Amino acid sequence: MLCSKRKKTRLISNFICFTGILSFILLYQITFHQADIQPRIISCPSPKQTRYEKTKYIFNLDLWRYLVAKDQLYVKNREKPWCDVPKELQVITNALCQFYGTPSCTRLPCHMIYSSSDTLTNIDCASNGQISTKVSTKRNKKFQCKRGYSLDLFMKDNENQSYPSIIADPFTPITNSFYVKVLHNQYRSCNSMWGMIQTHESLSYYPWSGDREKMKLFDVTFGYDRSVYDFVPPPWLINYIDGIDQTPKRLSLKQVMTNKKPINSPSNRDDYWINQQTNSIQSSYVKASILWMNSNCQTISKRTQYVEQMMKFIDIDNFGLCGTNIRPLPQHIIDLEGSKTRNEQNRNSYNWEAGKLALTSDYLFTIAIENSRSYDYVTEKLWQPLLVGSVPIYLGAPNIEDWLPCRTDCIIDLRKFKTPKDAALFIKNVAKNRTLYESYHQWRNEEIPDKLKKMLKYFSSMRNYSLECVLCEMSKRVDEGQSAKETKKKILDIVGHL
Known part of the structure; x- marks a missing residue:
């Protein structure tokens, strides 16, 4: 979430969220290990x-x-x-x-x-x-x-x-x-x-x-x-479909690359940015190639723990409420969303989505781990980075292939790596290799797969x-x-x- 909050408040919020989930699970265990549901049969009289x-x-x-x-x-x-x-x-x-x-x-x-x-x-x-x-x-x-x-x-x-x-x-x-x-x-x-x-x-x-x-x-x-x-x-996809499905409305590869901010960090000067001007680097707020924003820290997918392990091997800019090394939002994002005096609890009163999309577009990669790994559960965490030109580092729906707009790779699929360390080392190599990185945006010049076309037709009807x-x-x-x-x-x- 694009809002700041004191650590104490965040811990209390996370505890409440965790205990709520735990109580639901306990209730499920108590009430569902009963005999199968056997309701009485309701017969209908003649019309x-x-x-x-x-x-x-x-x-x-x-x-x-x-x-x-x-x-x-x-x-x-x-x-x-x-x-x-x-x-x-x-x-x-x-x-x-x-x-x-x-x-x-x-x-x-x-x-x-x-x-x-x-x-x-x-x-x-x-x-x-x-x-x-x-x-x-x-x-x-x-x-x-x-x-x-x-x-x-x-x-x-x-x-x-x-x-x-x-x-x-x-x-x-x-x-x-x-x-x-x-x-x-x-x-x-x-x-x-x-x-x-x-x-x-x-x-x-x-x-x-x-x-x-x-x-x-x-x-x-x-x-x-x-x-x-x-x-x-x-689903969530429909909110962003024009910029993903329709080729003329997608960002082009050139637009994607132009939007990227240089990395202003002495410990992370990727070869990719070697052609950037020195004064541009020094004015950039971006400290890493990866963006991370999460507000729900205690999830079934344990995404907070996963990203914290990744951070031991690669720099990650953390603007959320979870994990360590949390950074304050850049002033231009605060101004854009109008969130200077607001917080997560009333996020509907300000334009948090505009701020999130603007922030995401500046980064090479965005952490996109769902709160749980359930079939067909694909949220804005995937669609927003794809829309604005940041490669999602994804973990979530086990059938994510059904939902992707690409025929080849357009995400970093965390299922392919044994450990967070392996994923971090791979991402480092992609960030340093411009040709390899740009291959993750090849889908922008292609039609979406037939499987996704059929899904979009169904959702159009379901409206x-x-x-x-x-x-x-x-x-x-x-x-x-x-x-x-x-x-x-x-x-x-x-x-x-x-």
């Missing part, structure tokens, strides 16, 4: 015996979890009216509040119990699970979907409304006690569709959201890992779909006597396969 519901409701478990967090529940709702939770719904609130350490959920802010125009959001959907656009006509909108978080959505009226569909996320562990005994067996109708969405951290941090047995509870799943989930939402609209479509079709599975299969066939 002639049911009342067609034009309005479909979705309960957003993710948002409810956010609202019930301690600081949200007791601080930000202090001035709002509170109500008693109806007895028939306390089994839901008690189970949820146990997860998040809230002492009692028998009383809650009234807006969390009773829905209104302020708590319900209209979801505009077209046919086959697509998001409605301006070109959609009223004739195509044969049903309406609403998303909310108020508990009264579960107060079923047999004559008018079924239980709501549900959107879950990995932050609430999938346990028998909550998902099966409470939600499934007591608050699920035959046309209540359940969806899981995983677009946060990798499955390594939330193992229950990658458990195929647990996923059987859900009718449709959205997530980055194509081996686990039905649909793969557009037109949302989990909410797919759930609504499936629920609607069940009302009409059709199969939810067949409806999902039809949508998958329309979207295409990754």
Whole structure:
């Protein structure tokens, strides 16, 4: 992260992050070594015996979890009216509040119990699970979907409304006690569709959201890992695609090399910079050929430990919050992102990405180690260096070859080296050999591989779909006597396969 912070604060932040991860892992061990999930089978009556519901409701478990967090529940709702939770719904609130350490959920802010125009959001959907656009006509909108978080959505009226569909996320562990005994067996109708969405951290941090047995509870799943989930939402790559996919918009090799700053360090005068002018070298803030910026220091991939080992054998400029020899940000980067009086905790209030991209473009290499090594988990750590012309030193997704825009090498793949020392020595040689270094930018003159082209086509199609609209479509079709599975299969066939 492009922000400075005192060492003490950083240690506290890292400790909190580590203990949070540890508690999730312990909870997983306690709750998942149980018998396999065996929910009761929900049979659907004949369409002639049911009342067609034009309005479909979705309960957003993710948002409810956010609202019930301690600081949200007791601080930000202090001035709002509170109500008693109806007895028939306390089994839901008690189970949820146990997860998040809230002492009692028998009383809650009234807006969390009773829905209104302020708590319900209209979801505009077209046919086959697509998001409605301006070109959609009223004739195509044969049903309406609403998303909310108020508990009264579960107060079923047999004559008018079924239980709501549900959107879950990995932050609430999938346990028998909550998902099966409470939600499934007591608050699920035959046309209540359940969806899981995983677009946060990798499955390594939330193992229950990658458990195929647990996923059987859900009718449709959205997530980055194509081996686990039905649909793969557009990834980080989409944010940078124009400068990577389209040859005319990419930086050329000449532009890349022109952007590089000379190394101003008596201990690291690589042969590459021998033609740089002396005054240019002395004015450069760059002290090494490698840039490193990380703020999450305690990760499953142990990237901090890996880079610290590399630093014993090669100079690395560290502008992050992890490891040793941390440098303050250059003044021109602080000015660019407007972060002089801000820190990591409120990074959304300043342009941290612009600063990071500008800093990265000055360096030959950038450390790009993911926080975990999970299938298809490829983040901005890869795309940002490729976009601005710095060679990523990468370790992360085991299938990274599927995602690369190059036909030959465009990354330093750390899997190829036995030790951090071996990687460091190799990188030193690349930094000193201009021809060898420039070979890592050869892809800028080439078309991207066919495999990546197919992925981009899929993601372009997926932009037109949302989990909410797919759930609504499936629920609607069940009302009409059709199969939810067949409806999902039809949508998958329309979207295409990754």
